[in-house]
Amino acid sequence: MADDAQIGARLRRVRQAQGRSLASVAQEMGISSSxxxxxxxxAMQPSVNRLIELVGVLGVPVSTIFDDVDVFAPQVNPHADATEPLPGVLVAQGPAEPAALGQGVTYRRLTPGALAGADWFESVYPPGSSSSADGAMLVHAGHESGHVTRGRLTFEFDDGAVTLDVGGSLSFDARRPHRVVNDTTEVAVAIWLTVGAGEHS
Structure with missing residues (x-):
């Protein structure tokens, strides 16, 4: 599993590769450089909300946190167990390592390599957890479609909320403020497809 230091190091490499200063990125996010x-x-574990806000500011997909490679070198295979049995066909027999975020929420990429303009991943929400501990809504580029595979999740928007049980799904423009909450006593799991994740809003 990618730990906080690995996630942070990957994000720092992206920021530095873009020639952006710590201060400029922090200012755009509305947080301190510290x-x-x-x-x-x-040293600090980001919430799901904060992490997605950060990759949005940097203009890269969430899958960046899973890749221990230069994100600007897509020809490098980012999945440790992936192979290319046929030209242009990338295969992985085992799951990717999950990345741990705030409140015990984990993200795990479901593709053997990065997909241009899209993210496909699984998120696991422990009981009582959410994508943002402080209640902040998330806004980022792209369109999201989520499908609940275990438990129950509530998807909060600025004008209301939608609760889905196993088998339920929803789609929305990710520029619409949103937050995911597991207010139950059971673990909840969702599979997400985000299209246009690396585009600036």
Missing amino acids: ALSQIETG
Whole structure:
């Protein structure tokens, strides 16, 4: 599993590769340079909301946190167990390592390699957890479609909420403020497809 230091190091490499200063990224996110530095060094564990906000500001997909490679070198295979049995066909027999975020929420990519303009991943929400501990709504580029495979999740928007049980799904423009909440006593799991995740809003 990718730990806080690995996630932070990957995000720092993206920021530095873009030639952006710590201060400019922190200012765009509305946080202090110190807080962003703590995320990049692994001293502070970001919430799901904060992490997705950060990759949105950097203009890269959430899958960036899973890749221990240069994100600007897509020809490098980012999945440790992936192979290319046929030209242009990338295969992985085992699951990717999950990344741990705030409140015990984990993300795990479901593709053997990065997909241009899209993310396909699984998120696991422990009882009482959410994508943002402080109640902040998330806004980022792209369109999202989620499908609940275990438990029950509530999807909060600025004008209401939708609760889905196993088998339920929803789609929405990710520029619409949103937050995912597991207010039950059971673990909940969702599979997500985000299209246009790396585009700036």
